[in-house]
Amino acid sequence: MKKKSQMQFGETIAILFIFFMLLVVGLVFYVKIKTASVGQDISEYKDVRAVELSQTVAFLPEFQCTEMNVVEPSCFDKYKILAMQKVSEANHAYYYRDLGDILIEVQQIYPFGETIVPYNSTPETFTVASQAHIPISLYDVESEKYIFGVLRITTYG
Amino acid sequence: MVKQKKAQLEIFGLMIVIVLVMLGIFFAIKFVLLDPAPTLKQDYNRVQLSSNFGVALLQSSSDDCRGIDFSELITDCAEFQTISCDGKRSCDYINTTLDSILKDTLDLWKVKYHIVARLSSHPEPIIEKYSVDSADRQNCKNDKKTVGSLETFFLPMSHSGSDMVNFEVFICG
DSSP: OHHHHHHHHHHHHHHHHHHHHHHHHHHHHHHHHHHHHHHHHHHHHHHHHHHHHHHHHHTOTTTEEEETTEEEEEEEEHHHHHHHHHHHHHTHHHHHHHHOSEEEEEEEEETTOOEEEEEEOOOSSOOEEEEEEEEEEEEETTTTEEEEEEEEEEEEO | OHHHHHHHHHHHHHHHHHHHHHHHHHHHIIIIITOOOOOHHHHHHHHHHHHHHHHHHHHOBOSSSTTOBHHHHHHHHHTTOOOEETTEEHHHHHHHHHHHHHHHTTTTTTOOEEEEEEESSOOSEEEEEEOSSHHHHHHOOSSTTSOEEEEEEEEEOSSSTTOEEEEEEEEEO
């Protein structure tokens, strides 16, 4: 009688042990899957944010060529971009609200020329999250020529 | 006998639990861990690169060719090659300048591309550029099989009626 009850007690303990083992394994697995899923969501958010920033910068009115107040499509005014350097420093908070911690550079490729930095908000400690390169057409009002340039946007993580 | 059957039933019950747990793990792996990551940024980069590169290039003024646009130089290269730049014909000038621009842009960013200028009436290319790595010539070509983003620009010619130059920028995915 005693042995029978001991055996049954042993069985119950074994079943409970297996049950809790399965529960722990299931929880660990769930946490791992959730972590992977959240990581993917964060990565997707960063990508969306990078695309949004590229679009915002590429269509900033401070960069666009205009003639008689009409915006010329696919054109960036070189002297407006040069002026933007001082404007963005003087109104850093205003631009930081929309652009955040990024570095915007405009490099003249053909003919080769200077690199202009119209906006710089590099944090003190940073990791480069991503860099986008957008080929652009820079218009030089002085020489009335179009320069092949690259708009480089560095986003910090 | 009854005890044996009871034990067998209990084991059977445990087996069912294990099978259900394994099925759950299988579905979790299939639909969560192995789910392909979204490619929004890559798709956007490819599309905007092919479009913006073509627009910027065609609009650019030549440095030592009296400021003539590249679109005009390309159409001259396709037609009569009457324009001479710094001692070179328009076709040679475009090829040299395009190599220089590509070296500082798409080649530097390690982007695979296939750039072609051809007459709409003739499939033979007038200008053709591939990405630097020779292996890419096999992998990145503007054909129906390669995944990528194509942007075509139509450049009308002054003396050839309805014929025009198709300038194609294909960025491989």
